[in-house]
Every structure is written in C-alpha cells, then in structure tokens.
Amino acid sequence: MNDQVDSRKSSQPIAVLGAGPMGLAVAYQLALDGYRPVLFEADDRIGGMTASFDFGGIDIERYYHFHCISDHAFLSMLDELGLGGKMRWVETKMGYWYQGQLQPWGNPLALLRFRGLGLAAKLRYGLHAYLSTKRVNWQALDQVEATAWIRRWVGDEAYEVLWRRLFDYKFYDYAGGLSAAWIWSRIRRIGRSRYSLFREKLGYLEGGSNTLLNAIRDAIVAKGGEIRLQAPVGKVVMQEGRVTGLQVNGRFEAFDKVISTIPLPHVAKLMPDLPHDVLAAYRSLKNIAVACVIVRLSRAVTENFWLNTNDPEMDIPGLVEYTNLRPMAQHIVYVPFYMPGEHPKFSDPDQTFADKVKQYLKKINPALSDEDFIDIRVSRYRYAQPVCEPGHLSRLPPVALPVKGLWVADTSYYYPEDRGISESIDFGRKMAKAALA
Template sequence: MTQPSSPPSQRVAVLGAGPMGLAVAYQLVLDGHRPVVFEADDRVGGMTAAFDFSGLQIERYYHFHCISDAAFLQVLNELGLSSKMHWVATKMGYWYQGRLQPWGNPMALLRFKGLGWIAKFRYGLHAFLSTKRDDWKPLDHVDAVGWIKRWVGAEAYEVLWRRLFEYKFYDYSSNLSAAWIWSRIRRIGRSRYNLFKEKLGYLEGGSQTLLDALKAAIEAKGGEIRLSSPVSRVVIEEGCVRGLQTASGLESFDKVVSTVPLPYVPRLVPDLPAPILERFAALKNIAVVCVIAKLRKPLTENFWLNINDPEMDIPGLVEYSNLRPLDPHVLYVPFYMPGEHPKYRDTDEIFLSKVRSYCMKINPALTEDDFVDMRASRYRFAQPICEPGYLDRLPPAALPVPGLWVADTSHYYPEDRGISESIGFGRLLARSAAAAKLADSPT
C-alpha cells in the first residue's frame, strides 16, 4: 500500500520569542517544518523573560498558574517538566479603610468590614454565577462597569471595583468589554479546589525553566532562534509575503508569523492594505511600570492583595514568595497606566519611593532597612484595552496577504493574557499557517 506523503517542509519566519512565538516555532518543528525565530531582545521570553536580580534569576513581571491552564500543563508534560510543577494553597487579602482584611472566599466576604449585607450578597452571587458561565458572547458588546453595577449595586462597585478599574485603565475604565472582565473573574474563581481555598501553581526555576526547554526542543529539531535580531520590515511583493528585511539584508521565507505586539505591525508591515493598517492603529494598550522588591520579612500572608486606598495609585500587589518560596521575600508592585499618561514618564525612583511608602503603611513593622533591593521594569504594550465589541475591531490573525499571519495576546480575547493562553493559541496558529497553501512564486 502506498503511504501518504508527508507535507513539504516549509521555511517559516516567526517574529517574537515570547511564549506565543516559541509555541508557534515548537509546533512547527514537531510538524517537520523549519522555523527561524527573530527576537529583538537578547533573551527569549518577552514579558516572561527573567533577569539577574542581585543573584536571583526571576521574571521581570509576575506570573502564576491555575489548575485550569490546560495548554501550559500539556506542554510541560511533553517536555518532561511536569515534576517541576508545584501547587500551593494561597491566600488573598483586601486593604481597605486602612485595614488589612482576608478576601477571596465566602467567609471573608461575610466578615468584610465596610460593606452592607445586601451588597455582600449581590457581590457573592455575581462572582459565583460568573465562575459557572461558559458562554461569553452575550457579554461581548456589553460595557463592563454597567454590567458589574447592575449585578453588585452601587455600594459594592464603589468599595470593591471602582479603584481597581481606575488605577489600571484610567480614562478607558468606562469603556471595557464585560466579556473581558468576566474571564478574569472566572479564571481566579476556577482556581479553587474547594469553596474556601484557592490553589495556584509555580514552576521550579520560574518561567525560565519552560523557556529554556522550549528553546532547546526547537533547536534540537532543526529550528533556529536568533536573539538581538530585530526585523525592520516584512517584505511583500505582488501581494504575497516574500521574506524579511533585517540588518543582514533581505532573507526569503515561505511564510511569516508575527507574534509581536500589534501596535508594532504598521511599522513592520507598512504595505498592508490601508483599511487593515487603520484597524491596527486604532487598537489601544495599557503600559506597566512593575517594581520588584526583595524584603527581609513578609509584607502580609497573602499572594494577592487588592488595594482601595486614596493614597495609593495601584489596584493591588503580588507577594510572590507566598507562592514560590524565596529568601529574601520577593514582592511585585505593578503600576498600570496608558502609555501616553504623564506618569509613565516618571523616573524609576519615584515608583520605588511609592512602593516603600505603601508597604510601610500596610505593615508598620517594616522599615527602610527591610528593603534589600528594588528594581523597576517597563513595558509599553503590556495589555490590550478590550472595548465592547472588541472582536469586531480586531484584524484576523490570517491577514489578506498570502503567507502572513499576525497575532498577539489580543487574539485569544476574552481570555486574559497568560502563558497558557499564549501557548495554546500559538500552537493553533502554527497549524493554521502550516496548513495554508504556499503562495505561488512571482512570475
């Protein structure tokens, strides 16, 4: 019997070596293709990349894993890393009216000081039903603030939600998709292993363990990863992708898959049809200045601390050491804001000073001497701003140019940006790109 022939091997350029780009390249090499990954940074990882924090290799931006992260857990198993995954019963807190309170379970809600009984009931019912909902499409064109207010009421919105919106999205907070916010409620709600306890996960060595394994698997199967190699242009000739322009000149590829933030696309692919370029230009993103600190002692016992305090311009902070054991204690404090906001131009020291002040207010036992080291990292396109009807505005990943696919974390809307979502979408993107018919050669 004649065996079916294997699909021809394709030479595919992958732009960006974050989790999505690595997942694209990983799936391509598994399927017998020859990807070349181009990364402008000097390391793989994107927002998951690690840095040397005074002898500790750790991510510049915090990451955690939920028991529902199927794509992430699958790739760990394929790479032989499952034994390095650890699950921890974590706690959540709420800083409100100068008081640190437990949060994140029904008993904490009932005991929460500063909220009436009716408001507590409405808030709890909304959270419970959100974790049970699967069909998000009815929420796609719904405004998030109005949706939440209708469910929880004005009192619970004011106490528990308003500042979280305003100190992450600022002027955009009144025009966000309810489907997008719902997905965040559901993900954390489904991380519980019972009604009263949540369980989150960390990987030994952090995200770098996965990044290194993906890089090694790609290279072992014939793929190539080029670091410190920015791409200046995706070359389109006669309506089809022909290759890339880099510092080394023009390099030909069968196909190009871009996973860099969408705001870079008009500059990278200026020859796209004007209506497509306009859709990319209209997309908005939130920036982040993320402070990471080493402390001699814990700030609280919580992994995540929500904050509603008129003297603190943050929606919350993450005590990473209450998930992954580290010594000294490690804390992340993200300041989200639109990239055009004047505050984004403030010096690092301004943000470091705020963190010291906020931490000593939350835990008066802390002193200046307890801050062993602090750093600030910035990312201009940290998160897309998903307005109602976001899918209608988002250009499709398969653009109307044969041989070209463009996607970032926006494309798995309404899910929040995350390693698992990026891996799952990246593998689907690789299969889609590989299955598409190759563009004919120019005549």
C-alpha cells in the first residue's frame, strides 16, 4: 500500500514558480517528501537575489549576503546537505561616516565616543537598541508607524543624526509609512549577531551562496525533481475554481498544483483570473527597487564590514565592504542605491551610479586613486524589498488562495522578519508541507 502511495506521489508533478531561495526550498521539501517538483525560473540561473556572476574571475553574488548566528533554518539546511563544515564565522566591525569623519560604531563604547551627538541622545539610543534585542513580542508594534516609534524612544537629536537618512535614502516617499515591527526585527537580528556587548560575529559560506544553491539543486534533481531555467511562465491557467496548468513559452503544460514564490507584483499579471479582491490586494502592495554597485578594488576602503553614512553629498544609507567578512584576493565593496522603482533616478544609466560611488569611496578614503578601481558593475532588481506598512500581514491574501491547487507567497509573508536566505528557506519548507497537508 505504501508503495502505491509513493507511486502516486512521484507520478503527479507539482509546479513551483521562481528559483530563488524560497522556491528552491519549496521544491527541495516536496522532493524530500516523495513528490516530483518542476521548478520554473525565468532567469538563466538559480538563486534570484542570491544568484552569482563572474566578476573578473571572482564568482560572487550580485547582491550582498551575510549570515547571523540566529539563522537557524539556514544552518539546519547546511547540516542536512553536509555543508556545515563550510561555514565560517568572523568578528566584524561597523563604522559610521558622519560630518566628514569615519567613526567606530556598533558597540556601547563607540556610541559613547561618537562625535556629533549629546550624551542624553546617546543614552536614549543605546537603551532603545538594547531593549529591542530583548523584546520577543512583535504584535504590539504591528500597528505602530516606525519613524514615530523611533523618535519617541531616541528623541529628535538621535533620530536626525542616526536614523533619518537611513529611512529617507532607502524608502523615499514611503519612509513615513513603515511598520515598527519590521524595523524592530532588523535591529534585533543584528543585535543578536553579537557574542558580547563589544563584539559582532557574522558568517559566510565558503564559495558564497552558490555552495548552498547548487547543493539544493543537486538534491532536488537527485530525488526526481526538475529545474527549468529560462522558462518564464506566461500564465497560470484556472478553470472552474481550480488550477489546470501553466502557459510556458507559449505552450500549455498540465498541473493540478502550483506553488508560486515569485515577487507578488508579478502575480496579478500571471494570474489574471484570480478573484478581484485578491488581485486588488496584490496590486496595492508597494516595493523598493535597488541599483547595487559592486566595486573591485586593489586596496580596502576601511576596516569595516558595515558602514552607515550620513553625508549631504551621498544619496545612500551606507555600504558593505564584503571582503572584510569573506577574504578575497581583491577588495569587494557593495554600494546599494535603494529607491521606489518608479523614482526617476532608477532610470539613470549605470555610469551615473558608478561615478557617484567612485566619488563617495574616495571621499571616505582619500588615499584611493583611480588606479585602485579595477572594475565596477551595476545590478538592478525591481522588486528588491517589500514596503511593510503597519498591519502588513492583514493586507496580504492567504497563502492558500481560494483556487484549488494554488499557493502564493514571497518574502513579504515572513513579516516582521526582513528578507533573508534563512527566512526564505524556513518559510518555503513550511509552505510546501502546508500545501500538501
């Protein structure tokens, strides 16, 4: 009897849309449970925002990633795949560029020594950060607007110096409409990456994200699943309240179950036959785009992994000096320009962003010359960051849609957590199990 059940499982393919970490986790769990996933990806590679590219002989992600000691789902997946020994933990540093000065940041002593902020403001800021790392219940913050919440705790002085530009240069017009629960989860995650008040520890995987992505891919295929690249889905076909299949490259393929992990703004285009209220909910969601400049240098800019910036001549919230986490022969710096996708600046040519970054890095480190800049690339992602407003989850349609055989989610659904590989893996595996329960 069990053989017959297993045979039925393997004979019924389940379509999974999107081969980012969440889609890969869905397909992996389906294959692990004896089903046959068919994973459709429009790109020419797996990974989504974790996908890598060849940067002058260096295989590296298009967008920066790091891991915290609290990333349990990610670490468990590594162990399952026999990759736990490839994880490396590094003591990293943070900095703050303010009033033309590079200052240490990220621990109580650096806060007390910070130039440009009064003692009372420092104490209020530190108390808020400490209590945020200790908070467990986020529901009380769900309906609270983030900037007002932070101002109430840290005061106007600390907000103006340490927070305002982070909001303004990531969310622009959306800065005043974010959930405090979502901001709190970001504070807590970084705070919990510390193994003492004065030391921060972050992790990287040998070989980068590709090490994990390729292992998940191989496990899916080994268990009978299928991954199709450059296979954009044109439409999810529905009839009489149930899924019947997909239109892929102009051809119909029959499926009675579809699990979508593509960004929600694409869902309304691919599923126009959904109920009107569901379509309206998807269309009402806002997203932030990113133009991420990746620089290859012959020398380091600073000794920091994170560098927050507050400078009237820089339209960025900060930068990530990646090789201060993951050592490489040359120095890699990520400088993300976040903005709404409809903002005119998102249409600027790559060279405009590249020129700004050269100017910014040379200002931070005047010892840098043009000869130190080996290569510069720009990667763009239209739906990089969901805008999580107060009450965010109540605005989302249920994962199991009112169409038989159809489940839809993306990184918006593990609110209040921010988008991340570990969170995507955890949610994707749970979604696969729930879809087949």
